[in-house]
Amino acid sequence: MDRAVLDAPSFRAAAKLACVILRKELSHYTWAGVYMLYGQELVLEEWDGEHATQHTKIRVGRGLCGLAAVENRAVVVKDVREEPRYVACFQSTRSEIVVPVRNVQGKFIGEIDCDSDEIGAFHATDLAFLEWLADRLSQRWRRELEAFAPAFS
Numbered sequence: 001m002d003r004a005v006l007d008a009p010s011f012r013a014a015a016k017l018a019c020v021i022l023r024k025e026l027s028h029y030t031w032a033g034v035y036m037l038y039g040q041e042l043v044l045e046e047w048d049g050e051h052a053t054q055h056t057k058i059r060v061g062r063g064l065c066g067l068a069a070v071e072n073r074a075v076v077v078k079d080v081r082e083e084p085r086y087v088a089c090f091q092s093t094r095s096e097i098v099v100p101v102r103n104v105q106g107k108f109i110g111e112i113d114c115d116s117d118e119i120g121a122f123h124a125t126d127l128a129f130l131e132w133l134a135d136r137l138s139q140r141w142r143r144e145l146e147a148f149a150p151a152f153s
């Protein structure tokens, strides 16, 4: 990931840049977004992709995004058409990965969510990379992110 992400002036600026770079450098990333937790709701802060999603607010527990929040874990789905908990944003999406952003105490405070038009696009390398990225963002903007106090977990 570009050094520019960690040199960005704020968490939001870094999140936006990360989404843009993910899409630009990794062709299987069709859409990338960062949701943050406000109480019981995930709110889309920044994203990059050809289309905007209607799901800019997602209740904790709903969809793959909400599942990652409740269980404070990454969620990887090879084929969203076979996953009943999936909430559709784009007709063309086939696979999805959601990786938690955690605070210093390890609590869930947000997530990186990526969609692909390819079936089974996300592998262990994507998971490891996005977990590393989430960790770096969280450490770099530790103070700014203290505002996101998890209401659960």
Ligand code: SME
Pocket (backbone or CB within 6 Å): 033, 053, 055, 058, 062, 063, 064, 065, 066, 085, 086, 087, 088, 089, 090, 096, 113, 115
């Ligand atoms: N598919 C997600 C909703 C967010 S969009 O992919 C941008 C879900 O199931 O939670």
